Amino acid sequence: MSEIGDQVLFMGTFARNIFRSGFEWNELIRQCYIIGYKSIGLVGITGFILGFVMTLQSVPTMKEFGAVSFVPSMVAISVIREIGPVIIALTCSGKIASSIGAELGSMKVTEQIDAMEVSGANPIQYLVVTRIIACTLMVPLLTILADALALGGGFLGSNIGGHFSTILYFNKAFHSLSFTDLLPSFIKTIFFGFAIGFVGCYKGYNSGSGTESVGVAANSAVVSASLWVIVLDAIAAQVTTILAYN
């Protein structure tokens, strides 16, 4: 319970510091580069293989029902609505939340955060606000990239058996998608990004004083961020369902 209280207080501190003067634009750009650009490889490969494997595994089953022609639609809808955002958010939890947790944790242990504070600078504004905003901006963009590559991977998977031409595959994939598939999916990735950045910063910033606590901060950041992604996904699914039927 006390941790929830601490997280709420930390959230309040973060919110207060977003609008303070002297926003760290340069640090935000640097963090976007580290969090976004440096994750492209991992996220891109994950997305591509995701679509590729899904197609490879679903084609034989769909063939039994004479429904191979539905494979592009199935891959597109499932990847863009659900699997893409969740898998990419979980991948980012592992890569980004752990890295933020470990970095801030080690800064705490080596008294760098205290040094920033006693100098009269604002470590929340410099370290926390920039990282959380960078995560909130970059995770949705990484998910869009991964979704696009997943469709490419799906095409490759289906093309191994020679089932679809390029035009037919993408025509079927995009034809099945509507605005109500894309928008909720995009919105939830914003929340995923925020949760990953927030949890990483909270765990790192509030880590203990020994070197062991750096590992603990990184580990608990991954666990908590992953859990938050799953919980937020469940909430998003409920909200989307309610809105779609009302």
Add this chain to the structure above:
Amino acid sequence: MADERPIPDNTEKREITDTKGDKEPVIKIEHLKKSFGTKEVLKDVTMSLLEGENLVVLGRSGQGKSVTIKCIAGLLQQDSGTCNVYGQEVKELSETDLRELRKKVGFLFQSGALYDSMTVGENLAFPLTRVMKMTDESEIQKLVEEMLENVGLKEAIDKVPSDLSGGMRKRIGLARTLIMKPQIMLYDEPTTGLDPITSKEISELILDMQKKYKTSSIIITHDMLCAKITSDRMLVLNNGKFIAEGTYDELENSEDKLVRSFFK
């Protein structure tokens, strides 16, 4: 080869406000208590720092020396008692006021606490741009170079902290703190982990900088050579309380066995 340079005698060179004089102490702590869980670290700490004075605090590990200066810097809050800096009670200050007060108080951490992701130059420029809100790049560069020259490390400006030795990190840490021109300096074991020669150099640097920038300082140390070089007055902290006060020579000849044991 042993360094045979004489230890500077600082006692005659500086003008220090007398305890009985007109001026108020810059730091005044009374009956300070601080516990961590069930462990009572500070039991009843009362002390003051006069303007222009170098006060050395001695004590075994875990006696609360660092906790005392962290309360002064507002990094920790005491459970009871008062901690007054320039007439302001640190615990009662708002976030903004505390930030203002911290501009006057420099803190040198045991490890130097340099920012790993920045070069030495960026480390020194950080407080200038964030705290002093300086925007003129050439002026910042000039100040950074001047300060690095003061600590004898101008050539390290483009190095990253991981490329620096322990002594260099302390010098850069000192330069980063002094670039803000603080009126009070708090040193947390500035010579710990250094070889005797570097340790002496750092101690002399502390003294030089104190003279140059006319700061008042609290120096936490176990290093008796550092204490001898830098101290105007010394306090011995034991079991959460100050048990002795005096100059280096007075404490060296103290009748208290524990106090004397530091000098052996």
